[in-house]
Amino acid sequence: MNEPTDAGRFYALLRFEEASLALRAALKMNLVDRIGDQQLSRDAIGEMFGFTAQATRTFLALLEVMEILQSSKGQYRIAERAAICLADGITTSRKPYLAMGADPQVDDLIRVLQGKNGEDAVPLYSGENAGATVMDEPDVAREIAVGLSSRARNFATPLATAISTQGSKAKTLADIGAGSPYVAQACLTAMPRLEKAILLDRPNGMRFAHEIIQAEKMDPQRLVFQEADFFSEVPVADIYVLSNTAHDWQPQEYALIMNHIRRAIPPDGLVCIHEPLLLTNWDTDTAWLRALWMACYALTLLRLTLGQGTCYSIAEHHEITGKSGFHPIGNPIPTCDGCTALLYRPTTVETN
Ligand SMILES: C[S@@+](CC[C@H](N)C(=O)[O-])C[C@H]1O[C@@H](n2cnc3c(N)ncnc32)[C@H](O)[C@@H]1O
Incomplete structure (x- = not known):
């Protein structure tokens, strides 16, 4: 039972904005169409989109919980529902609606995923000889x-x-x-x-x-x-x-x-x-929600630490x-x- 002073519930709410950012970033990068019906390794997808290794690990984990990607034995492919609802140029696609309102935060996220932090970006933490934080x-x-x-x-x-x-x-x-x-x-x-x-x-x-x-x-x-x-x-x-x-x-x-x-x-x-x-399987709705929370948390950490951290x-x-x-x-x-x-x-x- 959580104490009344425990703000954890509110902290958790902040995490879920990552799911909508990740969805809109995937749409902006045409991820569903670019992967198409290929089966690819995590590294191959990272390379395709110019992501850093830590960003690839983090973003793919979240897209998997969000059921845009699915993986088996280290190979990733677009999940069936995502292919039907998120691809370009098909009548079943809901991409035009879902991609509406993409804002500068989406571009910022894509830059973090690609390791392109601005020159004036300051890290949260560092070792003692690594400059300002x-x-x-x-x-x-x-x-x-x-x-x-x-x-x-x-x-x-x-x-x-x-x-x-x-x-x-x-x-x-x-x-x-x-x-x-x-x-x-x-x-x-x-x-x-x-x-x-x-x-x-x-x-x-x-x-x-x-x-x-x-x-x-x-x-x-x-x-x-x-x-x-x-x-x-x-x-x-x-x-x-x-x-x-x-x-x-x-x-x-x-x-x-x-x-x-x-x-x-x-x-x-x-x-x-x-x-x-980070959870790697979820067989109930409650477990899925927790997996989503943790995968969103991983993306928060990646963003907060300028691409260093993750779950x-x-x-x-x-x-x-x-x-x-x-x-x-x-x-x-x-x-x-x-x-x-x-x-x-x-x-x-x-x-x-
Ligand atoms: C996310 S906080 C965790 C704090 C605490 N352990 C907790 O569970 O809430 C990370 C902590 O690591 C410290 N830290 C970061 N870089 C460090 C370094 N190079 N050497 C020692 N401590 C460091 C930070 O100052 C901060 O207190």
Whole structure:
């Protein structure tokens, strides 16, 4: 049951505009006619429309949930209803009506998909040596950080409970890209053996964690603050939490963070990846709605991060973390606001 202070429902509403943008972008690019009756790989479609790899992954996932594309064994084709209702020059087409009102946002989306960000476009986040970010603008950054922290406040307890199922004996925890103190505090409560919880964030993110602690008169004892770039270093800890952070980055950058964690984590350590997950099948209307929400969320992330981020499926998380030397344990645990906790342990490397 959601708390009355939980704005998650309203946040979710924002996501669905992506579906209409994606539909109108597909119509503007004549996607149905250009693919026609061909069966194509994801990469071939990306190449046909000049999309980046991350955009292809994200846009095709959404078009599949929207039943414009369907895929089998890595090959995509236009779904039957889309061929009948969205093609050019046939009497059954509803394209003239559906494409009405295409606005500059549609062109902006197509540019993002093609990796054509304007020269003055500023990324949301970056590593410490990569220039200015939106988070360097204190007023905008505060709105973003406070918005994200209000969501973290809601999922902190269910997330801490999920982590405690495998981490109850741990002494140290590191929240990587923490943003707010809520998750760390909830973990200290849920796992009483924890001696400290380290919050790692860039200085431009950490200042809001301090503001929240002051405003809420929280006890900062057992909290340790590490201002650092997670692409350069992570602290040593028994448990690592990476919440709503993997989705801001491309697979290779996500892997970089996981490689740092792999080098620092003890053999019996635990990693919790907490994310909105892209769904790959839906057999009920409720499941379809959730799949649509998550696929729309992926497109929001792609747009917000200038083409870097997206939602990954469970299989993609397992593949990326697997290459960094982790294996999944237990079942995925849904928390709230569409997020799910995935737990991993380091894989023992056999030496001969
Ligand atoms: C989407 S927020 C997630 C915040 C929080 N973990 C949650 O679940 O709500 C991503 C966080 O990663 C931080 N971040 C981004 N780039 C970073 C970097 N290179 N090093 C450390 N933290 C970074 C941001 O400042 C922000 O707090």
